[in-house]
Amino acid sequence: MQARDATKDQAENTQAEAIYRNTFTVPETAIDGNGHVNNVAYVQWMQDIAIAHFAATGGVDVMHDAGGTWVARSHHIEYLSPSFAGDVIEATTWIANLRRVRSLRRYAFTRVSDGKRLARGETDWVFVNVESGRPSSIPEAIELAFTLVPDDRDADAGG
Numbered sequence: 001m002q003a004r005d006a007t008k009d010q011a012e013n014t015q016a017e018a019i020y021r022n023t024f025t026v027p028e029t030a031i032d033g034n035g036h037v038n039n040v041a042y043v044q045w046m047q048d049i050a051i052a053h054f055a056a057t058g059g060v061d062v063m064h065d066a067g068g069t070w071v072a073r074s075h076h077i078e079y080l081s082p083s084f085a086g087d088v089i090e091a092t093t094w095i096a097n098l099r100r101v102r103s104l105r106r107y108a109f110t111r112v113s114d115g116k117r118l119a120r121g122e123t124d125w126v127f128v129n130v131e132s133g134r135p136s137s138i139p140e141a142i143e144l145a146f147t148l149v150p151d152d153r154d155a156d157a158g159g
Helices: 002-018 039-056 059-065 140-144
Strands: 020-025 068-079 088-098 102-111 117-129
Touching (some): 020 039, 039 068, 039 102, 039 117, 059 068, 059 140, 068 102
Antiparallel strands (some): 020 088, 088 102, 102 117
């Protein structure tokens, strides 16, 4: 029984490490005419944290060596609660799956002061060859840099 518990704990720790976290304060420049964070700001924050997470894995050099880059195929975001200037937000991101040329990345935005989930989203990224602009297989070194977070863990990420 202890061996099984240790394996489960190790798997949970690996999943926790697979979730990249960044905390920031909402700037005045993110506020729209309605007095809360503009919807477009969340999409920018999704891109920003994705880039930071990818850089933290060491994937940028591998990507350049492979002659590739990531392009967004689609973004989906669900706004759950408004956020305001001065709010401290924890943004989290993780890789839900990797396929031959695509990667599904998920995100969550949570206000630190009350633990309120503000938004959640996902981006379908495609790895493309820089010269041809055509989809290209994701290099194995990039695949190995990420621990996938299965769907049943998504609800726990960032909240």
